[in-house]
Structures are given as structure tokens and as C-alpha cells.
Amino acid sequence: MTRPAKVELDLGALRNNLQVVRKAAPAARVWSVVKANAYGHGLAHVWSTMRATDGFAMLNIEEAILLREAGWKGPVLMLEGFFSADELPLFDQYRLTTSVHSNWQLKALAEARLKAPLDIYLKINSGMNRLGFAPSRVAVIYQQLRRISNVGEITLMAHFADADKPDGVDQAMTRIELAAGEIDAPRSLANSAATLWHPHTQHQWVRPGIILYGASPSGNWQDIANTGLKPVMTFNSAIIGVQNLMPGERVGYGSRFQAPREMRIGIVAAGYADGYPRCAPDSTPVAVEGVMSGTVGMVSMDMLAVDLTPCPQAGIGSPVELWGNLVKIDAVAQAAGTVGYELMCAKAPRVPVVVKH
Structure with missing residues (x-):
């Protein structure tokens, strides 16, 4: 697959x-x-x-x-x-x-x-x-x-x-x-x-x-929101695993994120080897099945974790937009302390490209 x-x-x-x-x-x-x-x-x-x-x-x-x-x-x-x-x-x-x-x-x-x-x-x-x-x-x-x-x-x-x-x-x-x-x-x-x-x-x-x-050249999508400009690149993936956390359990390398309550997280098939920024902090915006949520824990080479609290219906196979029309690349870049230019240029060769005419 x-x-x-x-x-x-x-x-x-x-x-x-x-x-x-x-x-x-x-x-x-x-x-x-x-x-x-x-x-x-x-x-x-x-x-x-x-x-x-x-x-x-x-x-x-x-x-x-x-x-x-x-x-x-x-x-x-x-x-x-x-x-x-x-x-x-x-x-x-x-x-x-x-x-x-x-x-x-x-x-x-x-x-x-x-x-x-x-x-x-x-x-x-x-x-x-x-x-x-x-x-x-x-x-x-x-x-x-x-x-x-x-x-x-x-x-x-x-x-x-x-x-x-x-x-x-x-x-x-x-x-x-x-x-x-x-x-x-x-x-x-x-x-x-x-x-x-x-x-x-x-x-x-x-x-x-x-x-x-x-x-946006300023790094803030709101500065161009009324210009008619549209994102060309969408970075998509899907949930390949689900974890049910108890309060106090931790997520990812370095155990950076600690669950404040019982919660479900989804493991997404995307990481810094694909071009997603490793430095993205907790709550960096993502969309799961079209519902806005955020990341939890350190981004790994091939995977990252997202909070499924806003979308309890989500599970294995649920689509995830990492940036694109719903999640603006400028918002992800701002969260990660960089600019949209860098994220665009960082797309890894191993990520397949689908062209929509």
C-alpha cells in the first residue's frame, strides 16, 4: 500500500x-x-x-x-x-x-x-x-x-x-x-x-x-486574504495509527507533550524527512477530516501526532491537511518560527506530487 x-x-x-x-x-x-x-x-x-x-x-x-x-x-x-x-x-x-x-x-x-x-x-x-x-x-x-x-x-x-x-x-x-x-x-x-x-x-x-x-510575502496570510490569491500547494497525508492516552502520558521523542486529560491522538504519515518542520511546536495547526486541530509532541522523521479531540469521529485512514486551503502555509511557518518560502522549498523528493489542472 x-x-x-x-x-x-x-x-x-x-x-x-x-x-x-x-x-x-x-x-x-x-x-x-x-x-x-x-x-x-x-x-x-x-x-x-x-x-x-x-x-x-x-x-x-x-x-x-x-x-x-x-x-x-x-x-x-x-x-x-x-x-x-x-x-x-x-x-x-x-x-x-x-x-x-x-x-x-x-x-x-x-x-x-x-x-x-x-x-x-x-x-x-x-x-x-x-x-x-x-x-x-x-x-x-x-x-x-x-x-x-x-x-x-x-x-x-x-x-x-x-x-x-x-x-x-x-x-x-x-x-x-x-x-x-x-x-x-x-x-x-x-x-x-x-x-x-x-x-x-x-x-x-x-x-x-x-x-x-x-x-504572503509578509508571512501573514491575513495580509493577502482579500487579494484573491489562492494556495497552489497542498500537503496531505492520513492517520495510520491511533493512541488513547491517560492523563500524564507523554508523546514523541523527548516526551515533550504530556496529556492533560484522557485524549485520543492520531499518528500521521508525515515528518521532517518529507519537509514538515521538525521545530513545529505543540498546537501547530492541522486539519483532520476538514476540522481544525493541532499537533502534539515532537515531529519525527516519518511521523507526527495530532490531537483528535475536536474530531472524535476520526480514525485510521482519516485525511489530514498539513497545509493548503484550510491550513495556510503561513500559519504553519509562523508556528515553526520560519516563513512559507522555506516550507515550500523543503518538500522532500520522496513525497509524490499530484497535479490538478
Whole structure:
């Protein structure tokens, strides 16, 4: 008998979420961000459903090649650019747009032998201090790029560290405007949070990521509850065992949970080896037969326990939603002290994926 843990992907929800993005940014073109294997959803599973996008943005050259060989002919943006000069022939062959964030990349572009110029995203350090050129250097770098024959269209690019806050883009936009100066070039600034909540950052291109998959960039589902966004990923399993506890009996490794009364618990076929967070505390939300309940005890490698008090009818074989439409992934992440991004990306390869069109 097949182990019941599985992930379901609702491609209708994915199409819906792309439409929500277009309504939020009607004048901008959309880079659909599919890094980390489409945020754990599986690029091969989802990309064709996202054909209505204007372009795909990612990190790994292997995933870019997958898209090209699957038939995508539109723009592909490599968010961290090329990692060595040796990759430039592949960027040339597969016609990839590259970000440029460091001096060595300028030299590599100037010296490369390419069949045609590559479009460039010039990365501005907006104060996040990951990648990008300081604002005071951007005008000079832009002129250097324009003198390189291997460079095609140049777009100014930046990122926001705090766009989920009401005033979270203000300081970054000051730095970006300082950097852009009189440069007449398209801009791509807005991530998911800025696309939803700071429309003045949208410009020519937006780069939604987490909202395409139906979770909140702030980590709080209530922040997007009225946007029309829908969860794409549902993590399901089932109860494979039931225990009747007396008051004082304990559950799981470390005996963390102690029954306060007589109670029934269900043992669910899912654990941290499947991608469920081991650090999830007692009462992390789950749904058993559609009824909200919570976890009890430490999450094991292959199993976790849930309280059956709210659903006394539940037993062997009862379906359990670990996150999805009823149990928001943001709520599970908040309980576990992390973010929905991490839970999506943590889905283990051993968990089968069922695609709903």
C-alpha cells in the first residue's frame, strides 16, 4: 500500500494568481520568479501553466535550459547572473538575460566571444547589501556597459528588504533614484510585496515570486486574504495509527507533550524527512477530516501526532491537511518560527506530487 503523504498542486490557482498580479500591476510586464525549482513546486510541473507571463526569472542555468528545451521562447532572466565567464557561451546559446552586479562580470562580458549581444540587468545595491553596485557608481557602470559590444538592452534592477512594511521602500527608493539619476532605461524593482503594496515601484517590469504560489510575502496570510490569491500547494497525508492516552502520558521523542486529560491522538504519515518542520511546536495547526486541530509532541522523521479531540469521529485512514486551503502555509511557518518560502522549498523528493489542472 502506498504511503499516504503527498503534495497536490492546483494549477488553476496558479493561473488565478498570475491574473491577480496583472491586475495589481496593469501597466508592467511580469517576470514570474521560478527560482528554487519554482519555490519547491517543480518547474517542470508548473511552467506551462504560466505561459501567460512575459518572462521567467531564476538562478540555475540548468533550469533555464529546461525551459528552453521545453519550448519557452520568451525572456529568461538569471537573477544572480553568470557565476563564471565559462558560462557565457551557454547564456549566448540559450539567449538568457543576465544580471550584472560585480566588476569581474564587466570584464568577462567585454572579453567574451558571443554570437549576439545579451540583454543586461544592472543591479543597484538599494541598501540590502547583498549584490549590486553602490548608487554612486551606477552611472559610470552604465556607461561602461554601453561601450561593450556584447551588451544589448540595459535595465536597471534593484530589490527591497522591507517592502512588506508600509514605509519599507522609502529609503531604498531614495538610493535607487540617486543611482538612476538621468539614466534613460527601463526599471525592474518590485518584488511580491512591492507589487501588492507599493504601486509606485512597479515601473516597466515587476518580479513576483511567493504570491504566485499563494502565500504572503509578509508571512501573514491575513495580509493577502482579500487579494484573491489562492494556495497552489497542498500537503496531505492520513492517520495510520491511533493512541488513547491517560492523563500524564507523554508523546514523541523527548516526551515533550504530556496529556492533560484522557485524549485520543492520531499518528500521521508525515515528518521532517518529507519537509514538515521538525521545530513545529505543540498546537501547530492541522486539519483532520476538514476540522481544525493541532499537533502534539515532537515531529519525527516519518511521523507526527495530532490531537483528535475536536474530531472524535476520526480514525485510521482519516485525511489530514498539513497545509493548503484550510491550513495556510503561513500559519504553519509562523508556528515553526520560519516563513512559507522555506516550507515550500523543503518538500522532500520522496513525497509524490499530484497535479490538478
